[in-house]
Amino acid sequence: MKIISSKDREFKKTLDQVCRRGSQQNAKIEGRVKQILQAVERGGDAAVCRYVKQFDGLRLTPRGIKVRREEIVHAYKYLSISERNSLRFAAKRIRSFHERQRTKTWVHTDKGVKLGQMITPLDVVGLYVPGGKALYPSTVLMNAIPAKVAGVGRVIMCTPTTSGEIHPYLLAAADIAGVDEIYRIGGVQAVGAMAYGTRTIPKTDKIVGPGNMYVAAAKRVVYGTVDIDMIAGPSELLVVADETANPLHCAADLLCEAEHDEEARVYLVTTSLRVAKAVVREVAKQLPKLSRKQIATHSVRQYAIAFVTSTMEQAFDVANAIAAEHLELLVKRPLEAVKKVRHAGAIFVGPHTPPAVADYVAGPNHVLPTGGSARFFSALSLDDFVKKTNIVMYNQKQLKEVQAHVTCLAGMEGLQAHARSIESRSE
Amino acid sequence: MKIISSKDREFKKTLDQVCRRGSQQNAKIEGRVKQILQAVERGGDAAVCRYVKQFDGLRLTPRGIKVRREEIVHAYKYLSISERNSLRFAAKRIRSFHERQRTKTWVHTDKGVKLGQMITPLDVVGLYVPGGKALYPSTVLMNAIPAKVAGVGRVIMCTPTTSGEIHPYLLAAADIAGVDEIYRIGGVQAVGAMAYGTRTIPKTDKIVGPGNMYVAAAKRVVYGTVDIDMIAGPSELLVVADETANPLHCAADLLCEAEHDEEARVYLVTTSLRVAKAVVREVAKQLPKLSRKQIATHSVRQYAIAFVTSTMEQAFDVANAIAAEHLELLVKRPLEAVKKVRHAGAIFVGPHTPPAVADYVAGPNHVLPTGGSARFFSALSLDDFVKKTNIVMYNQKQLKEVQAHVTCLAGMEGLQAHARSIESRSE
Numbered sequence: 113m114k115i116i117s118s119k120d121r122e123f124k125k126t127l128d129q130v131c132r133r134g135s136q137q138n139a140k141i142e143g144r145v146k147q148i149l150q151a152v153e154r155g156g157d158a159a160v161c162r163y164v165k166q167f168d169g170l171r172l173t174p175r176g177i178k179v180r181r182e183e184i185v186h187a188y189k190y191l192s193i194s195e196r197n198s199l200r201f202a203a204k205r206i207r208s209f210h211e212r213q214r215t216k217t218w219v220h221t222d223k224g225v226k227l228g229q230m231i232t233p234l235d236v237v238g239l240y241v242p243g244g245k246a247l248y249p250s251t252v253l254m255n256a257i258p259a260k261v262a263g264v265g266r267v268i269m270c271t272p273t274t275s276g277e278i279h280p281y282l283l284a285a286a287d288i289a290g291v292d293e294i295y296r297i298g299g300v301q302a303v304g305a306m307a308y309g310t311r312t313i314p315k316t317d318k319i320v321g322p323g324n325m326y327v328a329a330a331k332r333v334v335y336g337t338v339d340i341d342m343i344a345g346p347s348e349l350l351v352v353a354d355e356t357a358n359p360l361h362c363a364a365d366l367l368c369e370a371e372h373d374e375e376a377r378v379y380l381v382t383t384s385l386r387v388a389k390a391v392v393r394e395v396a397k398q399l400p401k402l403s404r405k406q407i408a409t410h411s412v413r414q415y416a417i418a419f420v421t422s423t424m425e426q427a428f429d430v431a432n433a434i435a436a437e438h439l440e441l442l443v444k445r446p447l448e449a450v451k452k453v454r455h456a457g458a459i460f461v462g463p464h465t466p467p468a469v470a471d472y473v474a475g476p477n478h479v480l481p482t483g484g485s486a487r488f489f490s491a492l493s494l495d496d497f498v499k500k501t502n503i504v505m506y507n508q509k510q511l512k513e514v515q516a517h518v519t520c521l522a523g524m525e526g527l528q529a530h531a532r533s534i535e536s537r538s539e
Numbered sequence: 540m541k542i543i544s545s546k547d548r549e550f551k552k553t554l555d556q557v558c559r560r561g562s563q564q565n566a567k568i569e570g571r572v573k574q575i576l577q578a579v580e581r582g583g584d585a586a587v588c589r590y591v592k593q594f595d596g597l598r599l600t601p602r603g604i605k606v607r608r609e610e611i612v613h614a615y616k617y618l619s620i621s622e623r624n625s626l627r628f629a630a631k632r633i634r635s636f637h638e639r640q641r642t643k644t645w646v647h648t649d650k651g652v653k654l655g656q657m658i659t660p661l662d663v664v665g666l667y668v669p670g671g672k673a674l675y676p677s678t679v680l681m682n683a684i685p686a687k688v689a690g691v692g693r694v695i696m697c698t699p700t701t702s703g704e705i706h707p708y709l710l711a712a713a714d715i716a717g718v719d720e721i722y723r724i725g726g727v728q729a730v731g732a733m734a735y736g737t738r739t740i741p742k743t744d745k746i747v748g749p750g751n752m753y754v755a756a757a758k759r760v761v762y763g764t765v766d767i768d769m770i771a772g773p774s775e776l777l778v779v780a781d782e783t784a785n786p787l788h789c790a791a792d793l794l795c796e797a798e799h800d801e802e803a804r805v806y807l808v809t810t811s812l813r814v815a816k817a818v819v820r821e822v823a824k825q826l827p828k829l830s831r832k833q834i835a836t837h838s839v840r841q842y843a844i845a846f847v848t849s850t851m852e853q854a855f856d857v858a859n860a861i862a863a864e865h866l867e868l869l870v871k872r873p874l875e876a877v878k879k880v881r882h883a884g885a886i887f888v889g890p891h892t893p894p895a896v897a898d899y900v901a902g903p904n905h906v907l908p909t910g911g912s913a914r915f916f917s918a919l920s921l922d923d924f925v926k927k928t929n930i931v932m933y934n935q936k937q938l939k940e941v942q943a944h945v946t947c948l949a950g951m952e953g954l955q956a957h958a959r960s961i962e963s964r965s966e
Contacts, residue, residue, distance in 0.1 A: 134764060139573075146566075198947040209654055212647060220639060226874075226888070227636055227902055232881055234915055248952055281951055317915040335762070336770035337561060339915040343763035364956070364963040371956040403955045447653075450930060454659055461653070461932035464964060468957040469933055472948045473941045475654055476929035488661055488744040488766040490927040500917040502903035503877060505888035506896055514900045520625040521899045524708055525675055528830045529791070529798040530895040536791040537891060 113366075113392045113416035117385070118426060126417065131433050133377065134345070134483040145300050145329045152304030157312050163301035168243075168274050172296070177312050179278060179294040184287050190280035202473045203253050203288050209475030210261045213494040219503060226505040231498050233263035238306035238316035238338075239291065240323050240331075241282060243272035243298050249285035250471065254478050255320050255341075255492065256289035262497035267291050268314060270306060272298020303330035307338050320479075320492070341492060345483040346375035349467060350436035350456075352427050352449070353391075355384040357442035361463060362387070363394030365440055368468050370411040371404040378411065379434060380418040381427045388418040428452040435486040438467050457486045511537060540819045540843035544812070545853060553844065558860050560804065561772070561910040572727050572756045579731030584739050590728040595670075595701050599723070604739050606705060606721040611714050617707035629900045630680050630715050636902030637688045640921040646930060653932040658925050660690035663741050665733035665765075666718065667748035667758075668709060670699035670725050676712035677898065681905050682747050682768075682919065683716035689924035694718050695741060697733060699725020727757040734761035747906075747919070768919060772910040773802035776894060777863035777883075779854050779876070780818075782811040784869035788890060789814070790821030792867055795895050797838040798831040805838065806861060807845040808854045815845040855879040862913040865894050884913045938964060 116126050151159045157174035164172050188196065219228030237259045241252055252269070259267045269291045271278055278296055286294055295313055297305065303323075309315025319331055320341040331340045349369035351362050366378040382388050395412060402408050421427045424443070431439060435455035443449050446462040453459055457480030460467050471478050481489035515534050522530035543553050578586045584601035591599050615623065646655030664686045668679055679696070686694045696718045698705055705723055713721055722740055724732065730750075736742025746758055747768040758767045776796035778789050793805040809815050822839060829835050848854045851870070858866060862882035870876050873889040880886055884907030887894050898905050908916035933941075942961050949957035 194943075194947050195951055198944040198951075201941075201944050202948060212645070213656065215642070218639070225901070229640065229903075229918075229920075230877070230880075230886070235881070246952075250948055250952065332762070335759070336910075336912065339912075360963055360966070361960075364960040368954070368956040368960040371954055398956075398959075402959075403953070408956065447932065450657070453657075453928070454662070456928050458929035458931065459657070461930065464933045464935050464938045465931055466938075466960040466964065468945055468949065468954075468960045469938060469941060470929070470931045471957060472945050474652070474931045474933070476656075476931055480929070481926075483763075485763065485766075486926070486928070488926060491656075491929045493656075493927060495922065495927075499908075499913070499915060500920060500922075501880070501883050501913070502885035502897070502907070502918045503888065504885065504892055504897045504901045504903055505874065506891045506901070508891050511891045511893075511896060514628075514896060516621075517625040517628050518895055518899050520621050521629060521677055522895065524622055524625075525673075525677065526830070527795070527798055527895075529795040529825075529835065530898060532825075532829075533788075533791040533795040533893040533895045536787055537893065539787070 113395050113412050113418060115388050115392060115418045115420060117420040118422055127419070127430060127433060130379070130417065131484060141326060141329055142333070145326060146333055148300040149304040149307070149330060149333055152301050153308040156310035160297055160301045160305050160310060163299065164297050167299050168272050170274060170276055172276070174312050177295050177297055179283070179296060184283050187280035187283035191284055196284065199249060199253070199285055199288050202250060203257060205473050205475040206253055206257045207261060210258045210494050215495070223510055224507040225510045226503065228503040230501040230503055232501060233265070233498050234317040235264070236266045236268065236314050236316045237264045237497060238319045239267060239269040240302060240319060240321035240327060241269055241271035242323050247279055247281055249281040250478065251322065252282055252285035253289050256286065256291050258477065258492060258494050259497045260290040262494045264497050266314065268293045268295065268306070268316065270295045270297050270302035272302070300326050300330040303327060303334060307334035318496070320496070341479065341496060342481060342485065342489050346377060347372040348377040348437040348482055349440065350379040350381060350431055350434055350438070351440045351442060352431050353380060353382040353384070353387050353442040354424065354444060355387060356444050357382070357387055358463060359387055359390035359394045361466070362391045362442060363398055365466050366391070366395060366416065367398055367402065367408055368466065369438065370408040370416070371402060374407050374410040376411040377415045379416070379436065381421065381430045382418065383421055383424055383427055385420050388420050392418060431456070435484045437480045437482045437486060440465070440467060455487045457481045457491055540822050540839050540845060542815050542819060542845045542847060544847040545849055554846070554857060554860060557806070557844065558911060561912070568753060568756055569760070572753060573760055575727040576731040576734070576757060576760055579728050580735040583737035587724055587728045587732050587737060590726065591724050594726050595699050597701060597703055599703070601739050604722050604724055606710070606723060611710050614707035614710035618711055623711065626676060626680070626712055626715050629677060630684060632900050632902040633680055633684045634688060637685045637921050642922070650937055651934040652937045653930065655930040657928040657930055659928060660692070660925050661744040662691070663693045663695065663743045664691045664924060665743035665746045666694060666696040667729060667746060667750050667754060668696055668698035669750050674706055674708055676708040677905065678749065679709055679712040680716050683713065683718050685904065685919060685921050686924045687717040689921045691924050693741065695720045695722065695733070695743065697722045697724050697729035699729070727753050730754060730757035730761060734765050745924070747923070768906065768923060769908060769912065769916050773804060774799040775804040775864040775909055776867065777806040777808060777858055777861055777865070778867045778869060779858050780807060780809040780811070780814050780869040781851065781871060782814060783871050784809070784814055785890060786814055786817035786821050788893070789818045789869060790825055792893050793818070793822060793843065794825055794829065794835055795893065796865065797835040797843070798829060801834050801837040803838040804842045806843070806863065808848060808857045809845065810848055810851055810854055812847050815847050819845060858883070862911045864907045864909045864913065867892070867894060882914045884908045884918055
């Protein structure tokens with residue numbers, strides 16, 4: 113983890129480089145991804161099963177795609193009581209936070225004209241859950257619960273397996289979250305199945321959830337045919353610290369993000385050179401003790417930077433320029449400092465809010481914009497699972513009152529039939 | 540315009556075909572689009588000017604890209620007083636509707652834990668306005684006003700010209716809407732400039748506005764680097780009518796949509812064969828009188844269908860399956876019928892609400908999801924120009940209370956540093 117001070121010549125260049133990170137597209141794989149999607153669109157279940165065999169080495173018939181109720185019931189037996197309780201506790205907290213995001217249909221009447229906005233949940237949502245060694249039941253909760261709170265009728269989940277068996281943690285989390293159907297397929301073929309529908313798998317309206325670069329590319333291709341959540345990149349944490357920050361906490365939180373992924377990005381921005389040095393020492397000290405030290409070490413060596421600024425103002429300029437997924441404020445009067453943040457996926461305020469608490473049980477969503485996209489994307493929320501429909505209702509009198517304006521504007525745009533459609537009302 | 544009854548054998552097949560319309564991607568042009576975008580990312584203003592010369596035949600230096608204040612002032616002189624007034628009237632109504640969409644930052648405290656959601660406007664928004672013969676100042680208002688109401692600091696606009704002069708209607712509309720800067724460039728090069736930034740044109744956070752298939756393809760490619768509004772397709776209107784509907788109004792409204800675009804889709808869904816026949820006759824009668832009869836005739840001949848259903852229930856099943864951009868309800872008790880709508884971009888209720896009134900002056904946004912994407916996309920709104928950041932603040936006591944759950948869940952996911960980051964707080 114290197115330290116760079118705002119007095120150093122390379123400060124600006126380093127910051128610019130960090131700001132230019134971002135979600136990279138992989139043009140090379142796109143052709144292959146489109147081929148698979150097309151084959152699934154045309155071939156349905158049979159094509160899906162063919163690719164599952166090819167990529168996961170799993171022999172599957174269309175009838176075997178869907179996970180049976182008994183498998184889910186059986187999964188619970190694998191969990192300890194405290195594991196079950198903790199999943200349920202997290203689910204309850206997530207549900208409670210997202211309930212507060214509910215927006216309501218409204219209609220406003222002014223001089224007999226009714227204008228409004230109707231909120232309707234999506235019909236069908238598909239959740240992609242990656243396979244492999246990384247196993248995140250918490251992400252199942254974070255994606256599926258807001259959909260169910262929003263009122264989505266049918267939430268389905270796809271996840272790949274090589275053995276045909278989905279890990280009990282994922283099955284239990286899905287069941288606790290209220291997922292309606294689970295399918296043991298993954299990869300591009302699962303995205304295709306959820307975008308176009310097959311005999312077994314329903315066509316969805318939106319696909320959410322993380323995935324490898326093939327899954328990400330597939331989601332980008334089907335965007336428009338269905339909605340997608342966002343283009344997700346590696347995890348990020350930026351800690352803003354002043355001289356009051358405890359270097360031990362800083363280091364522990366940075367490592368907590370770094371252990372996620374070799375590509376994870378962690379940054380410290382501080383006004384205190386002393387704190388910066390202490391954090392770097394602490395990181396070096398804690399790293400070798402971690403079970404995932406190889407991953408965390410790669411992330412720290414490759415990307416971790418401690419920016420030392422001369423003022424707090426400058427520290428927030430750096431934080432806003434980077435627009436990190438997770439932003440932690442270890443400063444005096446941290447709640448006031450929130451007002452200085454313009455761009456971040458989520459903000460963790462003060463010494464008692466390690467990001468890990470929000471990863472699991474605080475309640476706000478942990479699906480957050482990465483790669484600087486916090487400038488324009490938001491945390492996953494209830495809004496992702498509803499749509500808004502405008503409502504307009506005029507009466508005869510008010511229509512007459514605006515007729516001249518409509519005629520004039522339609523004239524400017526050369527759209528005569530527009531004017532006529534209003535005139536036809538007074539004939 | 541053909542009539543098809545639910546008793547006909549092809550009813551379901553025809554409906555399925557309509558439902559399968561949707562935003563088509565054009566793979567052929569994508570390669571070329573990526574080339575131009577890359578050249579603009581690398582070459583900045585010089586590359587932009589080179590493409591402007593190549594595609595618009597306009598010689599432009601970087602200093603000439605930005606429209607000068609005098610040009611805008613001058614533009615107003617071209618407008619009649621009623622044109623100016625009508626634009627201002629529309630702007631006022633649009634502003635007033637979108638004010639009602641404002642969502643507020645909230646923080647909720649429970650047992651000392653603060654959880655909330657902070658709303659921040661985007662910093663910079665880019666509005667693309669197509670050139671060519673179609674000239675839509677109303678669309679400038681509909682895109683720019685919500686951005687300004689949301690509090691976006693800098694709204695810029697790009698539009699192509701062949702002569703170097705932007706039409707006064709567009710300049711006046713942009714000024715009335717509060718657009719901060721206007722650039723006389725268009726096409727893929729304009730999208731690239733707004734996505735990556737050049738010396739003259741700021742990097743934006745989101746690009747909105749319609750465009751031809753090159754512009755649409757470019758927006759799809761830069762999605763992720765910036766946000767985009769939606770993948771827009773041709774206009775659509777679906778009228779649900781019972782035996783009380785006036786065929787004259789139905790026909791006038793269908794033609795109003797059809798005159799937009801040769802590819803526009805208009806549908807009538809009615810329980811009354813008599814109404815269907817009368818509408819078809821009316822359409823044939825009104826068509827030849829339109830100034831844009833060629834465009835409207837193409838749209839009607841190619842796509843217009845009158846679906847005759849046996850029940851109102853079935854009529855709404857058809858409407859929901861098609862999920863049209865514009866949905867008009869010409870039925871008894873139309874406000875009650877709104878509840879039967881699950882998927883539509885906007886709903887026009889009752890006999891005195893021709894869609895044209897909402898195209899211009901009602902206030903709700905006329906930028907709406909097309910091609911069936913009303914199943915998951917929404918009308919352009921204030922939400923498009925803000926982002927939400929989660930806020931989490933624990934205290935020592937509450938952190939201790941949830942520690943066991945975090946440790947348990949982190950253990951399930953094999954993320955030891957996550958657990959340690961919380962333990963570090965109690966050391």
